Amino acid sequence: MNLELHGRVALITGAARGVGARIAARFAAHGALVYAADIDANAKLRLDVRDRAGVHAAVEQIERESGGLDILVNNAGLLANGAFDATTGEAWDDLVAVNLTGAYNCVQAAVPAMRRRGKGSIINIASVSHEKGGGAFGNVWYGATKAGVVAMTKGLARELGPLGIRVNAIAPAVVATAMVRSLLTPEAQERIVARIPLGRLAEEDDVARLAVFLASDFSDFITGDTIAVDGGFLRT
Ligand SMILES: NC(=O)c1ccc[n+]([C@@H]2O[C@H](COP(=O)([O-])OP(=O)(O)OC[C@H]3O[C@@H](n4cnc5c(N)ncnc54)[C@H](O)[C@@H]3O)[C@@H](O)[C@H]2O)c1
Numbered sequence: 001m002n003l004e005l006h007g008r009v010a011l012i013t014g015a016a017r018g019v020g021a022r023i024a025a026r027f028a029a030h031g032a033l034v035y036a037a038d039i040d041a042n043a044k045l046r047l048d049v050r051d052r053a054g055v056h057a058a059v060e061q062i063e064r065e066s067g068g069l070d071i072l073v074n075n076a077g078l079l080a081n082g083a084f085d086a087t088t089g090e091a092w093d094d095l096v097a098v099n100l101t102g103a104y105n106c107v108q109a110a111v112p113a114m115r116r117r118g119k120g121s122i123i124n125i126a127s128v129s130h131e132k133g134g135g136a137f138g139n140v141w142y143g144a145t146k147a148g149v150v151a152m153t154k155g156l157a158r159e160l161g162p163l164g165i166r167v168n169a170i171a172p173a174v175v176a177t178a179m180v181r182s183l184l185t186p187e188a189q190e191r192i193v194a195r196i197p198l199g200r201l202a203e204e205d206d207v208a209r210l211a212v213f214l215a216s217d218f219s220d221f222i223t224g225d226t227i228a229v230d231g232g233f234l235r236t
Pocket of ligand 1: 013017037040048074079125179
């Protein structure tokens with residue numbers, strides 16, 4: 001048993017940039033056949049996770065081309081910032097549609113394929129804000145969607161465990177993606193880092209390495225859990 005993903009087929013959503021792109025690169029480096037899906041026109045697999053029929057068609061395509069699906073990473077996500085009244089109704093609808101309904105659509109499409117394989121690993125990208133209801137980065141509404149993702153993770157783990165399918169979530173603190181760097185003022189970054197015992201923001205690869213572990217057989221007795229990648233922010 002090791003961290004190898006040779007022979008595994010993985011679907012990663014929101015993988016054109018940021019955390020998802022890094023997870024895709026890591027999975028490929030560990031030997032997986034990776035379908036990096038994104039709504040972005042430049043994505044290798046063009047996919048809007050809100051489009052239920054499109055998600056089912058993508059999983060069918062993956063099974064047809066590759067013989068199965070072993071790993072799903074629900075990474076596509078939108079962020080909302082500011083006070084509770086800073087998020088418009090339209091922005092809330094978008095947040096729910098991508099962060100929650102998108103994950104729902106992908107799970108519903110992927111599980112029958114994993115069932116046919118007799119095993120699988122689903123990894124949901126949540127956020128430390130699931131526990132705090134927003135806060136450092138991401139507001140109450142973002143936190144609420146991520147709390148939904150964590151609830152999904154637990155319930156699915158219970159129901160899918162007997163089928164050999166594990167379901168876990170990763171809860172990163174602020175990840176220093178290009179996007180985040182462009183949004184964070186040096187003062188805001190300093191404020192956030194001051195609350196992190198390990199003294200830095202998360203890097204995309206911090207998340208990607210945990211995703212490799214959760215996808216691999218090294219974690220084969222771990223399910224239903226949400227693991228923070230936060231330099232000690234939540235637990236200290
Ligand atoms: N960056 C952070 O600080 C941070 C912290 C905690 C959790 N997260 C979570 O990590 C995940 C990735 O975040 P990121 O910072 O890399 O974000 P990002 O915005 O850089 O990348 C998200 C990707 O998702 C894609 N996407 C958006 N809507 C989509 C849709 N409907 N269908 C398919 N793809 C879609 C985008 O095109 C983009 O490529 C998200 O779930 C986010 O909530 C990020």
